[in-house]
Amino acid sequence: MTIATPAGMDITAEIKPAYEQILTPEALALVAQLSRAFEPRRQELLAARAERARRLDAGERPDFLPGTAHIRDGEWQIAPIPPALACRRVEITGPVERKMVINALNSGADSYMTDFEDSNTPNWDNQITGQINMMDAVRRTISLEQNGKTYRLNDKVATLVVRPRGWHLDEKHVLVDGKRVSGGIFDFALFMVHNAKELLARGAGPYFYLPKMESHLEARLWNDIFVMTQEALGLPRGTIKATVLIETILAAFEMDEILYELREHSAGLNAGRWDYIFSCIKKFKLDKDFCLADRAKVTMTAPFMRAYALLLLKTCHKRGAPAIGGMSALIPIKNDPERNEVAMGGVRSDKARDATDGYDGGWVAHPGLVELAMTEFVKVLGDQPNQIGKQRPDVNVSAAELLDFKPETPITEAGLRYNINVGVHYLGAWLAGNGCVPIHNLMEDAATAEISRSQVWQWIRSPKGVLEDGRKVDAAMVRAMIPEELDKVKAVAPNGDNPSYARAAEIFEQMSTSDNFAEFLTLPLYEEI
Ligand SMILES: CC(=O)SCCNC(=O)CCNC(=O)[C@H](O)C(C)(C)COP(=O)(O)OP(=O)(O)OC[C@H]1O[C@@H](n2cnc3c(N)ncnc32)[C@H](O)[C@@H]1OP(=O)(O)O
Numbered sequence: 094m095t096i097a098t099p100a101g102m103d104i105t106a107e108i109k110p111a112y113e114q115i116l117t118p119e120a121l122a123l124v125a126q127l128s129r130a131f132e133p134r135r136q137e138l139l140a141a142r143a144e145r146a147r148r149l150d151a152g153e154r155p156d157f158l159p160g161t162a163h164i165r166d167g168e169w170q171i172a173p174i175p176p177a178l179a180c181r182r183v184e185i186t187g188p189v190e191r192k193m194v195i196n197a198l199n200s201g202a203d204s205y206m207t208d209f210e211d212s213n214t215p216n217w218d219n220q221i222t223g224q225i226n227m228m229d230a231v232r233r234t235i236s237l238e239q240n241g242k243t244y245r246l247n248d249k250v251a252t253l254v255v256r257p258r259g260w261h262l263d264e265k266h267v268l269v270d271g272k273r274v275s276g277g278i279f280d281f282a283l284f285m286v287h288n289a290k291e292l293l294a295r296g297a298g299p300y301f302y303l304p305k306m307e308s309h310l311e312a313r314l315w316n317d318i319f320v321m322t323q324e325a326l327g328l329p330r331g332t333i334k335a336t337v338l339i340e341t342i343l344a345a346f347e348m349d350e351i352l353y354e355l356r357e358h359s360a361g362l363n364a365g366r367w368d369y370i371f372s373c374i375k376k377f378k379l380d381k382d383f384c385l386a387d388r389a390k391v392t393m394t395a396p397f398m399r400a401y402a403l404l405l406l407k408t409c410h411k412r413g414a415p416a417i418g419g420m421s422a423l424i425p426i427k428n429d430p431e432r433n434e435v436a437m438g439g440v441r442s443d444k445a446r447d448a449t450d451g452y453d454g455g456w457v458a459h460p461g462l463v464e465l466a467m468t469e470f471v472k473v474l475g476d477q478p479n480q481i482g483k484q485r486p487d488v489n490v491s492a493a494e495l496l497d498f499k500p501e502t503p504i505t506e507a508g509l510r511y512n513i514n515v516g517v518h519y520l521g522a523w524l525a526g527n528g529c530v531p532i533h534n535l536m537e538d539a540a541t542a543e544i545s546r547s548q549v550w551q552w553i554r555s556p557k558g559v560l561e562d563g564r565k566v567d568a569a570m571v572r573a574m575i576p577e578e579l580d581k582v583k584a585v586a587p588n589g590d591n592p593s594y595a596r597a598a599e600i601f602e603q604m605s606t607s608d609n610f611a612e613f614l615t616l617p618l619y620e621e622i
């Protein structure tokens with residue numbers, strides 16, 4: 094079907110009848126307004142990222158910014174947190190798929206981050222049906238009949254928080270004045286028009302998670318978008334609240350500045366550990382001295398990860414802002430109680446460490462983890478909704494500590510094969526429309542898969558990319574392993590005969606052996622869907 098679009102806007106994808114409720118004149122007008130106002134700045138900021146990357150490739154090292162020392166040294170706090178966001182001990186996350194939205198809202202978690210980003214393939218149908226799911230969830234009319242089961246919302250549900258796409262992603266099906274719009278602006282604007290007032294009437298508000306930013310100027314762009322949107326919709330300034338994921342190494346040097354830019358709209362920071370590790374690899378991929386060990390060895394207790402986690406916590410609480418912990422990739426293991434108990438122990442200790450450090454809450458990947466994560470936070474918080482009052486003057490993190498990238502060993506054949514296997518499996522699932530999958534009993538999404546594919550790229554090129562048996566990782570070795578790992582993937586993936594896995598193997602080979610490092614794996618993949 095066709096719909097009326099604002100002057101200068103074209104939609105190139107199929108508009109199914111149900112999509113009309115989302116692609117309304119008011120919603121599309123806001124997309125067009127925000128795109129015209131802010132697309133040039135998004136492009137400038139992306140160009141600034143590329144320029145910074147060139148300098149890092151040439152050997153520059155990041156440091157805290159001299160020009161913003163007054164912000165780091167100043168005494169200021171973010172605006173008060175609304176009651177609906179005061180208690181976030183456990184936040185469940187997941188793609189915007191209808192059944193999962195209902196299950197997550199009912200999971201017993203305090204809040205729920207619904208995800209248009211890392212755990213979602215951003216094909217047109219997922220984006221628009223995701224928005225339909227949001228509209229129905231906010232109005233509490235969402236329901237589903239599947240496999241003989243009826244899904245509907247409980248009386249008490251988690252507070253909804255939405256993660257739009259990052260600045261790097263376009264929405265290629267919507268053009269304004271002939272140019273693709275930003276995926277993030279598209280997701281945000283549609284959600285705001287359809288749900289902001291409804292959420293406020295129900296005692297919450299429009300709450301967001303902002304992914305993958307690299308600087309406070311990128312946060313300023315979001316803040317300006319919030320201000321314009323609130324004006325356009327007649328909402329008081331400061332209505333929107335957003336938690337920023339600190340998930341790039343460069344943002345770790347600008348945490349105060351990011352909170353400051355968003356201070357009217359801030360709901361704190363989150364330690365997005367998986368993209369953070371990926372960002373470290375990406376930004377220092379050409380540094381001959383930098384090479385991380387097998388992915389499984391790079392944990393939250395690695396020195397650079399510990400420094401980042403503690404700095405985030407200290408920074409947030411100093412500014413009256415919530416500090417939310419990231420996600421352990423461990424998920425429940427079915428039909429193997431012993432291994433399941435080990436996995437649950439891993440989640441427990443992850444949450445216990447965050448709670449004891451002073452974090453106000455943390456993410457879980459699966460409803461089966463809510464209760465045990467809650468237990469760990471309640472052990473520390475008691476009946477307090479958060480521990481924002483807990484200051485950490487004992488924490489003093491230097492630039493050198495943020496850049497202390499260890500462990501470097503071991504790098505093993507098993508670790509290399511694991512990365513190839515996960516990369517091919519995840520890319521194949523993503524191309525088939527599923528952006529979050531269990532692989533080897535771990536949650537895998539775009540961020541975790543990025544670590545796998547960027548390690549393979551780097552191990553081929555780094556002089557330190559040597560297996561513990563002495564063999565240098567090279568392109569021929571990786572090329573030989575890819576078909577072997579593809580066979581294994583096809584044997585275990587539920588839709589293993591889908592041609593997307595063979596295509597994924599081709600793309601994985603191209604990405605890991607080509608001299609060019611793809612900025613994000615989702616960029617070439619997006620052109621295929
Ligand atoms: C790095 C980052 O960005 S982290 C944030 C992004 N990642 C995520 O959000 C992870 C989301 N998690 C998931 O997608 C899934 O849990 C997976 C893919 C990891 C595992 O999926 P599965 O193996 O299919 O889970 P499993 O079979 O155990 O699911 C059991 C039930 O729980 C539901 N479920 C599982 N995870 C979730 C979730 N995160 N939210 C809501 N419901 C969920 C399933 O829908 C299923 O429901 P049903 O019994 O009504 O059919």
Ligand SMILES: O=CC(=O)O
Pocket residue numbers: 211338340364365366367368369419420540
């Ligand atoms: O988005 C979260 C992450 O760890 O990446």
Ligand SMILES: [Mg+2]
Pocket residue numbers: 211304305338340365367368540
């Ligand atoms: Mg991420």
